[in-house]
Amino acid sequence: xxxxxxNPPALPAAPRSPRRRRLLQAGAALALGPxxxxxRPAAAADPDTLRIGLAADVTSxxxxxxxxxxxxxxxxHIFESLVFMDKNARYIPGLALSWxxxxxxxxxxxLRPNVKWHDGAPFTSEDVKASLxxxxxxxxxxxxxxxxxxxxxxxxxxxxxTVRLTMSVPNYANLANDLNSVPILPxxxxxxxxxxxxxxxxxxxxxxxxxxxxxxxGQEIVMERxxxxxxxxxxxxxxxxxxxxxNGARTAALLAGDVDVIESVPSADVAKLKxxxxxxxxxxxxxxxxxxxxxxxxxxxxxxxxxxxxxxxKNPFKDARVRAAISKALNxxxxxxxxxxGLAVPASSIVSPQIFGHPGTRPDAYDPEGAKxxxxxxxxxxxxxxTLHATNNRYLNxxxxxxxxxxxxxxxxxxxxxxTMPVAAYFTRARQGEFAFEMLGWGSAAADVALRSIxxxxxxxxxxxxxxxxxxxxxxLDQLIEKSLTTVSSDKAREENARAAARFAxxxxxxxxxxxxxxxWAMRKGVRYEARTDEWSLAQFFHKE
Numbered sequence: 001x002x003x004x005x006x007n008p009p010a011l012p013a014a015p016r017s018p019r020r021r022r023l024l025q026a027g028a029a030l031a032l033g034p035x036x037x038x039x040r041p042a043a044a045a046d047p048d049t050l051r052i053g054l055a056a057d058v059t060s061x062x063x064x065x066x067x068x069x070x071x072x073x074x075x076x077h078i079f080e081s082l083v084f085m086d087k088n089a090r091y092i093p094g095l096a097l098s099w100x101x102x103x104x105x106x107x108x109x110x111l112r113p114n115v116k117w118h119d120g121a122p123f124t125s126e127d128v129k130a131s132l133x134x135x136x137x138x139x140x141x142x143x144x145x146x147x148x149x150x151x152x153x154x155x156x157x158x159x160x161x162t163v164r165l166t167m168s169v170p171n172y173a174n175l176a177n178d179l180n181s182v183p184i185l186p187x188x189x190x191x192x193x194x195x196x197x198x199x200x201x202x203x204x205x206x207x208x209x210x211x212x213x214x215x216x217x218g219q220e221i222v223m224e225r226x227x228x229x230x231x232x233x234x235x236x237x238x239x240x241x242x243x244x245x246x247n248g249a250r251t252a253a254l255l256a257g258d259v260d261v262i263e264s265v266p267s268a269d270v271a272k273l274k275x276x277x278x279x280x281x282x283x284x285x286x287x288x289x290x291x292x293x294x295x296x297x298x299x300x301x302x303x304x305x306x307x308x309x310x311x312x313x314k315n316p317f318k319d320a321r322v323r324a325a326i327s328k329a330l331n332x333x334x335x336x337x338x339x340x341x342g343l344a345v346p347a348s349s350i351v352s353p354q355i356f357g358h359p360g361t362r363p364d365a366y367d368p369e370g371a372k373x374x375x376x377x378x379x380x381x382x383x384x385x386x387t388l389h390a391t392n393n394r395y396l397n398x399x400x401x402x403x404x405x406x407x408x409x410x411x412x413x414x415x416x417x418x419x420t421m422p423v424a425a426y427f428t429r430a431r432q433g434e435f436a437f438e439m440l441g442w443g444s445a446a447a448d449v450a451l452r453s454i455x456x457x458x459x460x461x462x463x464x465x466x467x468x469x470x471x472x473x474x475x476x477l478d479q480l481i482e483k484s485l486t487t488v489s490s491d492k493a494r495e496e497n498a499r500a501a502a503r504f505a506x507x508x509x510x511x512x513x514x515x516x517x518x519x520x521w522a523m524r525k526g527v528r529y530e531a532r533t534d535e536w537s538l539a540q541f542f543h544k545e
Contacts, residue, residue, distance in 0.1 A: 045257065047544075048237040050527075052537050053244040053253050055264035056394055059142075059424055061198040061215050063183035063206075064135055067143035067466075068427070069288075069443065072183075073536035074241065077223055078118075078206035079183035082109060082128065083176050087532040087541075089287055089355065089445045091176045095123065095184055095207065101488065104170045105153075109163040109179070115230045117186050118205045125157035130190035132182060137193060142427060143467070147453055148178040150463030171486045173494050177449050209234045209540040218243055223539070232540075239539035245393040245422070254279065254522055261523040263537045264396055267341040273522045282531040286519040287355050288443040289347045290395055292388075292405070292512040293454075294323065294436065297471035301436035305385035307415055312384055317436070317470070323509035324364075325374035329412045330405065331366040336515055339400050343520065347513035349502050350442065350450045354533065357447025357484070357498030361506060363513070371412040383413025389430070390439035392420035396517045402439060405514070430469050438469060441517075443534055448484035448498040455510045456481055472510045480504055 045051065056070040063075035084094035098110045115123040132155055135145040151174075154166040165175070189203045197203045204212035209231065210223035221241040225234050242259055244250040247266035251273075253259045265273065265281060273279045294317035295301035304312050316322045332346035345353065348363040375383060386409065390402035399420045406416040421429075430438050444450035456464030457473040464478065465471075484497035505511070519535040528543045 045260065046238070049240060050236040050238070050261070050539050050542055051240045051242065051259040052539065052542075053242050053250045053259040053262035054537065055245060055247075055250060055262070057218060057243055057245060057422070057424060058215075058221060058241075060195050061201075061204060061212070061221075062195050063185070063198075064131075064138060064145050065141055065143075065195060065198075067141075067145050067181075069535065073534075073538065074221060075183050076208065076536065077210040077239065077539060078204060078208045078212055079185060080206065080208050081180050081183055082111075083180040085180055085445065085534065087530050087534075089533045091180060091445070094180070095128075096179065099175060099179060102164070105167050105172075107165045107167065107172075107175055109165065111161040111163065112230065113161055115207050116228055117207055118211050118226060119186075120228075121186065122160075123184075123186075123207055124160040125163045126160075127187045127190070128163050128184055129155045129157050130187040131184045134185070134190045135182070142431060145182055146460075147463035147466045148181045150461065151175075151178065169482070169486055171488045173488045174446070174449060174485045177445055180445075210239055213238075234540045235544050236539060236542070241537075241539075251522075254524070257524070260527050261521055261529065261537065261542065263521050263535070265520040265522045267343050267397055269522075270341070270343065270520070278525055279522055280525065281520060281522050282529055283343075283518045283520040284531040284533055285345060285352055285354060286443065286517050286535050287352055287445065287533045288395075288441045288519075288535060289350055289352055289516045290398075290401065290439065290441045290514045291347065291350065292326070292514065293438050293440055293468075293470040293472075294326075294512070295433075295470050296510075297473070298433075302434065303387035303389075303436045307382060307385055309385060316378065316380060316384060319378045320508060321374045321378040322380065323512065325371040325378070325412060326409065326414070327364040327509055327512050328367040328371040328374070329408045329414075330364070330512065330514060331408055332363050332515060333366070335401060335404055339397055339404050340515060340517065341397075343396065344515040344517045347515045349447065349506055349513060350454060350511065351444055351447045351502070352516035352533075355447065356445060357495055357502055359447070359499040359502040359506065361503060368408075368412050375413055380413070383415060385415045385417075386437055387417045387419055387435075388437050388439075389426070389435040390418070390420045391423045391426045394423040394426070395439075395441045398439065398441075401514065433469070435469075440467070440469070442467070446498060447502040448481055448494075451477070451481050451498075451501055451505055452485065455505050470511075474508060474510065477501060477504055477508070477510070 058070050058074050063079040082096035084092045096109045102108050135149050151169050153168040156164040192203045201212050209229045211226050213222040223239045225237050250262045251269045254262045296317050336344045346363045348361045388406050392399040402418050406418045409416040453467045455472050458465030458468050480501035487494035487497050526545050528545050
């Protein structure tokens, strides 16, 4: 007998307080199971509060501390950037009305007038200068923003609403992306380098459409509408973001009426939510590509062994034939259809197909026999042992993708184990070089920008390679990236150069692309949202129907 056919336990007939009645109803629903919970009426909610269920944890309120998607999305409610991005990853004016080159090394930025910080102080060019200088001062950042600020050699502020940037690279073509990526803080707040002061709310002063109320780590973030916002007024007086990293809990919260919206809809729940007239789903292909990085620097990387489990004594990933074999071993169509349940597209590059600079290439064909031959030619006819590392709460079906990938590698002779962990611990360990073969998902508005961070030779002076965990290095690719990022003659010319760099990286298998997932939101009827390719749940763009 299914749960929906069971009768609930008899409840006492004595009068009950409203609070007690709610608790008893909740207990009865839990006893009935998920099916019955889905059938019960949604709990009444404040019509002026938007409640969003987030799929990933937010690790800091400091908008410049960790360049990770969940942190960046939350920061955009309070701290804004000079250049904004629309739902299709195209740049539009933000705190800057315009940005244009004056000569080969100088850009002039005109700031939006009459913008105020949450404490009422005016927004000026000095705030911009302090904000662009701050990332360099944040030591031990788990995800540095310096790749966006390193190209700037000098910052001048001729007046309160003008900023002039002298670039270290002539004809720098990527300024719009960099200005979009760096949140702007008041000058007095930019001097703060302590995370606790942000997390407590003490220095949470921005220009954005919402003001900070509370941050409960691992639980929720609460904001209230900024009544003096310079732009379109949000329709919600309050926004509450609940951290719901467990897929089942996230869907259950939506069905129970505890949240109005959830992001990263679990694939197993998509069909039933589409069939339920009380809910709707919005989706489009995300800019995020999931790929595998490999240690290509150390001679004896961790978690790489012979078949007996002893250290291999050399690094197979330094051999391009091994990297190509791994790519041929991936059955991307099966990953998309079976593991992702159709909620992704096979990947052939570091960016998804709709993004600027995608090379137009097709994924490597699934060819396990060809992969075995490449391994044998590289000196590994019997393969080797490997432990693959991945997150289990960051990307759609990430742990299942890791298990499937391990099975595919084992079939070609790379005896592969899997270790997954929550994203916070994972990123810390991966950045410290504790793994040899690891999952990463990356979203970017342009291929050359992504290549700079992921496959550029790590260089603190240039900001290249800030997320290059595998320490891949190829001077020819660095030159192709630089050429693309300094092509200012036309967008068409720059895009062709970005495509050339992406094709080179793909041919050398600097990373192993897996798939690009769909960005998805499920919401109750009465709430409307246009799906964004950047996957970000931005309360200011949710509307009431």
